[in-house]
Amino acid sequence: MKHILLVENHSIVRLATLFIIRDVLPAVTSWETGNFPDALQIVSTRKLDLILLDINIPDGEGFQMIAKIRRLQPEVTILIFSAIDEDIYALHYLKAGANGFLSKNSSTEEIRKAIAGVIAHGRYMSDAVQQALLRGQAVPEAQEVNPLTTLSLRELEVMDLMLQGKWTKEIATFLNITGSSVSTYKVRIFEKLGVNTVIELYQRVAALRDWE
Template sequence: MRETILSETVLNETIPATILLIDDHPLLRKGVKQLIELDDELKVIAEASNAIDGIKMAKETEPDLILLDLNMPNINGIETLKMLRDEEVASRVIVFTVSDNEEDVVAALKAGADGYLLKDMEPEELLASLHQAALGKVVISDKLTTLLAQALQSGRSSNKSDISSLTPREKQIIKLIAGGLPNKLIARKLNITEGTVKVHVKHLLKKLHLRSRVEVAVWAVQEGLR
């Protein structure tokens, strides 16, 4: 695949690592792309502004690295990551986001991310991290290492509240709880009986290891469920 190179020492020839950007913010993509252009060992070969396009491009271009935003409309980053894995995309996926939330970090790594970098990092650090990532290393922003260590040592990685275990109905009810609705109104809204709502609440409390709907509401808000 390597193209012919004119009048250049063959020994100095570097094959740039190819990168796909998936982020719904055009401006951010622009900034990252411009930064990466300064580095001849890295090359942005494709961009996408949503999960669907991103996955399509990943399959078409087979990049070495995928920089993936977490906070995207419709399909979020974690889901996108899982879909990429399902599609057997071989690229190394680096989550690139503003969220230094422990849940997000753990979820991303559990879902098989090969790195987790924060958008507020210095440009030089980002390039350095991408180099490492291209070499097969798992890269994590310095800020997060302490956080991760705590998460692991306190065993929270196994018993933390995990949205992935919830059924669609349960997620739906969580959002309504976070909206402050009592069971009776939730029932009316969903055209089911209050008793049934209680069953769902009971189940989701158990799954999330939470003690009350107040904790559910707080959790949901902090988790950014909408």
């Protein structure tokens, strides 16, 4: 019997995903929630084998969520299941401690493969992520194609909070860093993306995320 938690704030997505999970793992006990505080409550009271974790959920904390889950259950398998850009974010989430990254744009068969893979082997990377990893190792300059891929994990966190309209003090409190550190990250982000204002940042990121 496997014990799985699905953290996803859209009920229709939860329903469809649980249907696939039960198809792959007939002997399964599952819990579901649409926000991160409730997810932590479940993690603190239930021994879990797998957590499917969306990123853009109410009261979500980005990369910090993985660390908070691991403090409660160090050995649990975490599969990120999100619509955020796989090419840009997947490797960062893997480095942050996730066991896999699955795009919501994946086919039903790919979702089955990912769930079975992390349960059996504790790891899952899509073909796209594997190729991105190989490109990064073999041809570092390939990162120049999309400047977002040059941002560090912390820079991505700061950038995403800026795009949510948060001010320096709010970002510092959320990430538990100093205001001067936030300002330093902002300078680096602006330099790497070639922008001078937050408005230009919005426009630049919007264009890059539609990159083909």
